[in-house]
Amino acid sequence: MVNVSLVWSSPKPERTIAVAMRRCYSTKAIEDIETELEQKGVEYWKFLLTKCLQDKSLDVFEHFTISLLVEGVGEVELSRLICRFPYIHATRLNEIDWLFSMNARTLVELWRDREGKPFAESVVAELDRKHVSPLFNELVFGDRIHAC
Amino acid sequence: MRVKLLYSTELETLKKVLAEKGVSFEPEALLDHVVYMFAIEDCSRVTTHQLVRHRVASYDQESQRFSAATKEGVVTPPSIQTNEAANKAYDEALKTVYSAYEKMVTAGVPKEDARYILPTAIKTKLVMTINARSLMHIIWQRTALQAQWEIRELATSLYDLAREATPELWTKIIER
Numbered sequence: 547m548v549n550v551s552l553v554w555s556s557p558k559p560e561r562t563i564a565v566a567m568r569r570c571y572s573t574k575a576i577e578d579i580e581t582e583l584e585q586k587g588v589e590y591w592k593f594l595l596t597k598c599l600q601d602k603s604l605d606v607f608e609h610f611t612i613s614l615l616v617e618g619v620g621e622v623e624l625s626r627l628i629c630r631f632p633y634i635h636a637t638r639l640n641e642i643d644w645l646f647s648m649n650a651r652t653l654v655e656l657w658r659d660r661e662g663k664p665f666a667e668s669v670v671a672e673l674d675r676k677h678v679s680p681l682f683n684e685l686v687f688g689d690r691i692h693a694c
Numbered sequence: 695m696r697v698k699l700l701y702s703t704e705l706e707t708l709k710k711v712l713a714e715k716g717v718s719f720e721p722e723a724l725l726d727h728v729v730y731m732f733a734i735e736d737c738s739r740v741t742t743h744q745l746v747r748h749r750v751a752s753y754d755q756e757s758q759r760f761s762a763a764t765k766e767g768v769v770t771p772p773s774i775q776t777n778e779a780a781n782k783a784y785d786e787a788l789k790t791v792y793s794a795y796e797k798m799v800t801a802g803v804p805k806e807d808a809r810y811i812l813p814t815a816i817k818t819k820l821v822m823t824i825n826a827r828s829l830m831h832i833i834w835q836r837t838a839l840q841a842q843w844e845i846r847e848l849a850t851s852l853y854d855l856a857r858e859a860t861p862e863l864w865t866k867i868i869e870r
Contacts, residue, residue, distance in 0.1 A: 554707045562701070562731070566754040569733075569821045573761045576698060576733035576819070608752035609823045611729045613703065615711050635726035635825070639715040645708065647727040649752065649823070 549617040550668040552676045559610040559650070559679040564591045566606040567598060588681065595685050610650035610679065614669065617643045627665060631656060650679075654686060695844070697851035700731040700821065702859040721866045725827035728863060730856055734848065735819045738769035741844045742818055744836070750828040755820035759806035763795060767817040769844065788813065826863060829856055 556562050561583055568579045583591065598606055616624075619642055628634055633652045637645040653669060656662035670687050673679055708727055709719050717723075734742075746753055768788060774780045791811055798808040824832075829852060835841065836849035857864040 553711050554703055556729075556731070557701050565700070566752075566821050569754045569819065570757045571760050573756065573819075575735060576700070576821070605752065606754055609731055609754070609821065611703070611823065613708060613727050637723050637727065639712070639717050643715055645711055645727060647729070647825070 548619055548665070548668060550665075550672045551615045551617075552672050552678060553613040553615050553645070555612045555673070555676075555678045556610050560588070560591045560595060560681045562609050563598070563606050563650075563682070564594045566609045567594050567603075570606075592681055592685065595682065599685065604651045604654060607650040607654060610682070612648060612650070612653070612669070612673075612678075614646040614672070615639075615643065616646050619644060627662065630659065631662060650682065650686075657687060695737045695847060695851070696733075696735040697848065697855060698733045698735075699855040699859055700733055702730045702856070703728045705860045705863055721863045724863065725830065726825050728826040728860055729823060730826070730829060730852075730859065731821060731823040732852060732855070733819070733821050736769075736817045737844060737848055739814045739816050739818050740769075741842070741848060742820060743814065744842070744845045745822070745832075745848070748824075748828060748832045748835075751822055751824035753820055753822050756818050758809040758812065758816075759804075762799070762805060763792070763809065763812050763816055768813065768815040769817055770815070772843065788815075826856070826860070830867070 561580075564583050565576070565579055568574075568583065569576070572579055574582070598604065616636075621638075624636060624644060628636060631648075631652055633648060635647045639645060653666055656666035657670070659666075670683055673683055705724070705728060708724050712719055712723075734745075742753075742755060770781070770784060774784050791813060794811055795808050798811070799805060833849050833853045833856075836845045837853065838846075841849070853864075
């Protein structure tokens with residue numbers, strides 16, 4: 547049985563994505579963009595993330611990165627996944643345990659893929675358990691707006 | 695030019711996983727897992743064209759489709775700055791270009807079309823997220839003496855910030 551544990555994730559993932567999105571449309575210095583996003587708060591981040599999904603501008607999700615400990619996966623099974631998703635980085639720790647790193651765009655692509663979805667579901671469940679990116683998870687993988 | 699580190703992976707959390715699994719810490723094993731997000735401001739589009747040739751990274755850059763350009767927002771290379779005749783020619787050309795840009799925008803041409811006349815010297819802002827392996831490649835390539843002065847300045851700043859954030863990773867590799 548595959549066990550997925552979060553090792554590390556980008557701080558404030560939704561705000562990080564929002565910073566990247568505002569960078570495209572603003573002439574302000576980065577500190578001013580960050581201040582603006584803090585002042586406008588979570589509802590504004592939600593608006594920006596929803597717009598990304600509606601416009602299919604998933605590139606900004608690449609700034610939200612995660613590292614995971616994945617236990618109980620054989621090399622053949624893992625190779626199949628990595629061949630389909632080359633932006634997953636995996637380092638072998640022993641026969642069945644791996645250190646994984648990827649960005650949230652790859653996670654969305656895994657979620658959309660029939661073969662990748664079970665693994666994506668494990669990752670999203672772990673993000674939920676650790677209270678990482680609750681807004682992102684709700685918008686992208688929740689019931690209201692599906693990325694797929 | 696201004697470069698700021700927005701976040702980087704906490705190396706200690708990755709090392710802890712290795713230790714728990716009885717794997718010794720080798721920096722090379724973690725190069726794909728350690729990630730940095732940088733804000734880069736007020737470098738020229740000449741330099742960002744060179745930067746984005748390093749493809750294993752994520753970039754989001756200020757769009758000229760939506761933000762207006764100004765003559766003040768350009769980079770002048772030192773070789774032009776220090777040459778009176780060249781500096782005069784550069785300044786005159788910029789005045790002509792920006793005057794045409796402003797006339798077009800005033801005449802109702804969308805900024806996204808008027809920008810076709812803008813110089814690549816124009817200053818820009820972007821964010822870049824990149825793993826340590828790709829960042830090391832940029833640094834090796836772009837701090838070389840053959841690299842152009844502006845991207846060399848950028849690569850040096852990226853190196854200083856990354857090394858400060860994750861000294862163990864960079865020091866071990868440089869020592870080898």
